[in-house]
Amino acid sequence: MWGLRGRHALVTGASRGIGAAVAEALAQRGARLTLIAREEGELFRRVDLIRRATGAEVQGIPADLTDPPSAEGALDEACRRLGPVTILVNNVGFVSTAPFLETGPELWWRHLEGNLMTAYRCIRRLLPGMLAEGWGRIVNVASTAGLTGYPYASAYCAAKHALIGLTRSLALELARKGVTVNAVCPGFTDTDLLRRAAGEVARRTGRGEEEVLGIYASRNPQGRLVRPEEVAWAVVWLCSEEAAPVNGQSIVVAGGEVLAG
Known part of the structure; x- marks a missing residue:
């Protein structure tokens, strides 16, 4: 079940955390992979690890997807090497916590670039290939922050809400064309991104980083942080x-943290 043999899957933000876990899970199901991330060294180490662990066909293309020319070049190169992409996992993310009145325009736009515009660029570039194939899967890695609010994270919440809005609208537009568009919404997940955010909160509040991580874990009714591989299997x-x-669905992976009222 869930066989993806021969499908060309492209995963962004793939060198670590959720993106790395998604890439390995897709490889285990037979997909051919393109991994995109900014940090070249980490990216190629991840490519090598997945290739050795699964035997899958894996390529890495370093790129900054917040930069339109870099994004365009990387996406075109992916298709030249392995053919049309039929599975796209948009996993690039950015978060920096701050009170709203300390969230200036530059920080606001960084959140929109990192969490929304990167997905927009990838979809725009790769969707024609999916439509030509008559089959495609787009999965946007959003967050519970796209379904609810968190203090000191207004820009992040706004960007993730926008990503879910894009998911729902595009799903309806493509519903009869063989392409589905969904989102996964992880809760607090044990990744470098979360630990950096916890470090920012710790510095602002005088708490220890582990104490902040404990507060995050307590938001999950299961009393723990989500593991990246748990998110990955929802994506697969x-x-x-x-x-x-x-x-057009937003699959919450958060131990019951966000429930419909």
């Missing part, structure tokens, strides 16, 4: 043939 399912009728 959404990419599968078996999930074909699932479209």
Whole structure:
């Protein structure tokens, strides 16, 4: 089940955390992979690890997806090397916590670039190939912050809400064209991104970083941080043939933190 043999999957933000876990899980299901990340050394180490662990065909393309020319060149190169991308996992993310009145325009736009515009650019560039194939899966890695609010994270919440809005709208537009568009919404997940955010909060509040991480874990009714691989298997399912009728959904991976009222 969930076989993806031969499908060309492109994962952004793939050198660590959720992106790395998603890439390995897709490789285990037979996908051919393009991994994109900014840090070249970490990216190629991840490519080598996944290739050795799974035997999959994996390539890495360093690029800054917040820079339009860099993004365009990387996406075109991915398709030249391995053919049309039919699975796209938008996992690039950026978060910096600050009170709203300390969130100036530059920081606000960095959140929109890092969490929304990168996904927009990838979808715009790769969707024509999916439509030509008559099959595609787009999965946007959003967050529970796209479904609810958190203090000191107004820019991040706004960007992730926008990403979910894009997911829902595009899902309806493509519903009869063989392409599904969904989001996964992890809760507090044990990644470098979360630990950097915890460090910022610790510096602002005088708490220890581990204490802040404990507060994050307490938001999960299961009393723990989510693991990247748990998010990854939700993504893999959404990419599968078996999930074909699932479209426009925001799958929460948070131990019950966000429930419909």
